Amino acid sequence: MTAPVVVAGGGLAGAAAAGLLARAGRRVLVLERDASPAPKICGEFISREAQRYLMRLGVDPAALGAHRITGVRLVRRDSIVEAALPFAGYGLSRRTLDEALRQQAAAAGADVRRGHAVTLARCGDPVTLAVEGLGEIPAAALFLATGKHDLRGLRRVPASPPEDLVGFKLHLRLADSQRSALAGHVEVLLLAGGYAGLQRVEGERANLCLLVQRRRLRRAGGGWSGLLNDLLDTEPHLRARLDGATPLDPRPLSIYRVPYGFLHAASAQDAPGVFRLGDQMGVIASFTGSGMSIALHSAAVAAATYLAGRPAAAYHRHMRRDIGGPIRSASALYRLGRGTPGQALLMRLGAAWPGALALASRATRLSARAP
Ligand SMILES: Cc1cc2nc3c(=O)[nH]c(=O)nc-3n(C[C@H](O)[C@H](O)[C@H](O)COP(=O)(O)OP(=O)(O)OC[C@H]3O[C@@H](n4cnc5c(N)ncnc54)[C@H](O)[C@@H]3O)c2cc1C
Incomplete structure (x- = not known):
């Protein structure tokens, strides 16, 4: 039997690519480290571009109970600027969304195995993987979709x-x-030393996702409860929103040192037959709502490139062209929004010209270009 295409990581990008390859009749093996559906650190805002890719795969956020979002609020202490989004977005937990994508991949014929962490055994032709519980597996090609985790x-x-x-x-x-009060809106709070996103997802859930500089966390005692108290003291809007709220997780998920702005460059050192997907290809600054659409776009372009018999380097070059602009624009917006003068400028701009928020959201999104 021919070696399968191995997809390392059954998250958004990996599961989407597996579905596309399996539909085209390829033998696909998906290896996902988590043994059961798990939450993921994410603002959980699904942009229009991401919705298009999901719908093509037969995954409908609305049918999964996602919360429809048509407006954005930019909040700085007690000032609020509000604008309509140029499209309707959705709020859906990653636990639900990623599971639906894995199910579509399995329904298309991919062999989806959970609870198997992958490491690289040998780079070469073929790439060989060492898989927890399954031993060594040679791959016709490796779709590297391990997100923030590097092999x-x-x-x-x-x-x-x-x-x-x-x-x-x-x-x-x-x-x-x-x-x-939060219904239909995504709220982006500009914090001293960071920013936060708050929105509703399916059911009665709301998702709070935030990023702060580590020195602020240290000043607040180094842990989540100290930081939360500090935020409740200094952020009146957040204090009002969280008044009477009940946490639904025992503790928050956390992440450290995300390489925002990373963009993989095809080089002579690249292992042949390795396609980098999602966050392994490029990482866009959060709260622009484009990380998921980049992951889904990468899955579509990588599958199309592989099925056309073209090399991974051609795919990586194509992706750089598609996502380089949005990643650079999002990084510029992030740098502007992290300091006090930039935050004040963003609030003034948003108040004087509500179209500015829509323009910023367009600059950080993928164009409608499909593979
Ligand atoms: C704070 C924050 C907020 C964000 N908010 C948004 C947002 O609101 N909207 C948006 O569009 N994007 C957002 N993003 C970006 C988005 O979450 C990512 O771009 C997206 O999840 C990338 O998808 P992926 O498939 O590459 O990785 P992931 O979805 O992380 O999937 C990787 C999978 O690989 C598995 N895995 C890892 N290592 C191994 C291994 N060794 N072996 C086997 N399996 C492995 C993991 O368990 C996981 O399931 C945010 C990111 C951050 C950090």
Whole structure:
């Protein structure tokens, strides 16, 4: 039997690519480290571009109970600027979304195995993987979709060291009045030394996802509860939203030093037959809502490139052209929004010209270009 295409990581990009390859009749093996559906650190905002890719795969966020979002609020302490989004987005937990994508891949014929972490055994022709519980597996091609986790031997090399940011994500049940007030909106809070996103997802859940500089976390005592108290003291809008809220997770998920701005460059050192997907290909600054669409776009372009018999380097060059602009624009917006003068400027711009928020969201999105 021919070696399968191995997809390392059954998250968004991996599961999407597996579905496309399996539909085209390829033998596909998906190896996912988590043994059961798990939450993921993410703002959980699904942009229009991401919706298009999901719908093509037969995954409909609305049918999964996603919360429809048509407006954005930019909040700085007690000032709020509000604008309509140029499209309707959705709020859906990653636990639900990623599971639906894995199910579509399995229904298309991919062999989806959970609870198997992958490491690289040998780079070469073929690439050989060492798989927890399954031993060594040679791959016709490797679709590397392990998200923020690098495989030894195939590590990402960011152009500059990642910023000292710590991220947290927590699901909450808000008090009824706050749940109604938040309905239909994504709220982006500009914090001293970071920013936060708050929106509703399916059911009675709201998702709070935030990033702060590590020195702010240290000043607040180094842990989540100290940081939360500090935020409740300094952020009146957040205090009002969380008044009477119940956390739905025992503790928040956290992440450290995300390499925002990373963009993989095809080089002579690249292992042949290795296609980098999603965050392994490029990492866009959060809260622009484009990370998931980049992951899904990468899955579509990688599958099309592989099925056309073209090399991984051609795919990586194509992706750089498609996502380089949005990644650079999002990084510029992030740099502007992290300091006090930039935050004040963003609030003034947003108040004077509500179209500015829509323009910023367009600059950081993929164009409608499909593979
Ligand atoms: C703080 C924050 C907020 C964000 N908010 C948004 C947002 O609101 N909207 C948006 O569009 N994007 C957002 N993003 C970006 C988005 O979450 C990512 O771009 C997207 O998840 C990337 O998908 P992926 O498939 O590459 O990786 P993932 O979805 O992370 O999937 C990787 C999978 O690989 C598995 N895995 C890892 N290592 C191994 C291994 N060794 N062996 C086997 N399996 C392995 C993992 O368990 C996981 O399931 C945010 C990111 C951050 C950090």
